[in-house]
Amino acid sequence: MQQAAIHVFNLKKSFRKRSGFRKASRLWALDGVSFSVAKGETYGLLGPNGSGKSSLIRILSTLLIADGGEVSLLGHPLPEEQEQVRRIIGRVSVDAAFYKKLSARENLLYTALLYGQKPRDAEQRSMDILKQLGLENTKFSTPLEEMSRGMQQKISIARALVINPPLLLLDEPTTGLDPKSRRDVQTFLEDLRRRENTTILLTTHDMAEAERLCARIGFLARGKLVAEGTAQELMKEAATKTLDDAFIKLTGEELSDKDGDLLETVAAGG
């Protein structure tokens, strides 16, 4: 059997939250999540805000250490082999976090240097990616603060890809983009997967995007993976005509902005 690119088994993560002087609450972001993604597959994770999507991406990005369970990326277990994992992942988060005063070129070269790449090669690759994403060359030297949100997000995608990672973690990459920019990004991701066989884990609120890009989709609600399959399988399981309806039926939640975290009050210090 082919080794999974992403293997997650019984993953648990909680956060301690003070509520008063002596009491503390435990907020379960992930509560026994299991799934795996094959090499070259695009897997979508759908869930409302607070369902645990970003915590999961942060664990896979080595930025968060899980409380329990197993995680491995291309055979490298976390957190034990985080150095190796960092070399094989690229991440795009919902907020395009950059040095806003620096230009796209300077931000991308900084990333390339951080990953030990030759600046000239990285610059050429960045230009190619930005061109494919529909960004003009003239924008390359413009400070990020002067760019639109859509442009910044395209630079963010270029930053994740400038290191040519076999694994791409995309945390709501098209949220807040205009329809044209969203389509550019989606087309680019389709091409990337076809061309480079990149494994992509995508979290999104957009059902149409998930249907278009993802071979399989998992529904995440209150820190649990409540359903998984192709879009067709999920709709069949829920006996609905749309993925949106399937999500509501299978999770009991809307894909709106609400806090779906499960709070479990525990004793102080627990």
Place this chain on the structure above:
Amino acid sequence: MRQTWAFLFRGYHLTRRYISWVIVFNFYALVTSATVALIGVAAQDFQLTLTLVVGALLWNFLSLLYNEIAMSIAYERWEGTLEYTFMAPVSRLIHLCGVSLFSLLNSIVTSIVVLLGLMLFTNLDLHGANLPGVLIVMAVSTVAFVGLGLMAAVLPVMSAERGAEATHIFQGSLLLVSGVYYPIEVLPKWMQPFSLISPATYTLSACRKLVGVGNIASTPGHLVGASLSAVSRELLILTLMGAVLMPLGLWVFGRIEAWAKRAGKLKRTG
């Protein structure tokens, strides 16, 4: 090597983009130092002027070095780039060395600006001062201050809101107890022992001797600086402090980073 260069590359371009602020900070450093030194000129006391000049100059250098390192994490939080730096395949040693190296270069430039300004304001003539000795003492104390900076840099990791403020409290405490502008003996008795654990105390003491402060043979036209062997005690203590504080700073940083990854404190808002 490329990874260390990444931090210098970033620092250089940020300095270029924020050049007006850099000019303001240098101007402010010069003006505050000159204001202090002119107290000695007004008192027509050559030795007092020299004491204040050395204090102002060294405090500018050491505090800026400490501050730039200590605030490096806070700056990244404000920019929103902290997670991207922490998920890059860069060892924390290289990361912090890169940050420290840029801070050192920055501190040297500001110190040169302040020195030239002070020479203009006070008609200071440094002939006869043991300047190579001063540079050696500053180089040795740099290691200890980098260690202190690294320990303080964890504060913004622990608390996004309060961490940056706490680094300044720590910096202010060093200014208070290290005898920057006055003899330690004027501090309240209970506070004087704190001066023994500040590296700045020994840096200032050694540099004043090397410049010729307190030497009755020193005149405004010709200073009589001590030889390096006369400050061997201070050099030894600074070397020991550096040998302890630098690895301790890295160790503390590593421990807090691991804690932050468990507690989910690396996010922009912490």
